[in-house]
Amino acid sequence: MNDDTPNPAAPPTAWPWPPILLAALVAAAVGLGIVAPLAWPGEDDTxxxxxxxxxxxxxxxxxxWAAWTLRRHNTTILPDKAADVLVTDGPFRFRRNPIYVAHxxxxxxxxxxxxxIWFAVAAVAYVPLVSWLAVLPEERHLEARFGDAYRAYKARTRRWI
Known part of the structure; x- marks a missing residue:
């Protein structure tokens, strides 16, 4: 293993970025909705x-569904812990990051x-932030840990949509 190769046993990141980002963006949306409210562009109907x-x-x-699938495979849902199993069924059959799509x-x-409207802005901001802070490190981790099996899964399964 050279200096650029991730340690397969190491976690993808030191911080659980997705829940931190989600909590921060929810707090920002609530706060901005109070101090800088914007008109809702949509309809107000049933x-x-x-x-x-x-x-x-x-x-x-x-x-x-994603959490239950990970639990059924006895692997972590925590984004700052190393994966024990490459999960490719359940919602992971359709997207590589169903939890982040759910967020x-x-x-x-x-x-x-x-x-x-700030919640919609938060949703738009969440995608690049979680991609950079969590998805890319997770992909490097999974490739180092599961090699060709992960590369094959990645080739057949979309990341987001």
């Missing part, structure tokens, strides 16, 4: 509320239900 609830509930369901859906659902 169908819009149903759509918002649908997005949020879909995000919660996707998160629960975005939840933020968008909250935006519609609360009519706080």
């Amino acid at each position: 169908m819009a509320h149903v759509a918002g609830l649908g997005l949020g509930l879909a995000g919660l369901a996707l998160f629960a 975005v859906l939840i933020l968008l659902g909250i935006a519609e239900v609360t009519h706080n």
Whole structure:
């Protein structure tokens, strides 16, 4: 192993960035909604509320399904811990990062239900931030840990959408 090769036993990052980012962005959206509210560009009707609830509930369901799948495989859900197993079934069959997709859906659902545009802005900001701080290190970790099996999974399964 040279200096550029990650240690397969090492965790992807030292910090659990996704929950930290999510909490910080939720706090920022709430705060900005109070001190710098912006007009909601959407409709204020029953169908819009149903759509918002649908997005949020879909995000919660996707998160629960992904967490249950990881638990069933006896591997960690914690983004700052080393993976024990390469999970490629459940929601991981369709996307490599279903938990992060779930976070975005939840933020968008909250935006519609609360009519706080800052939650939509937070969802947009979350994608590049979590990609840089968590997804890329996780991908390096999984490739170092699982080699060709991860590369094959990565080739057939999209990251986000």
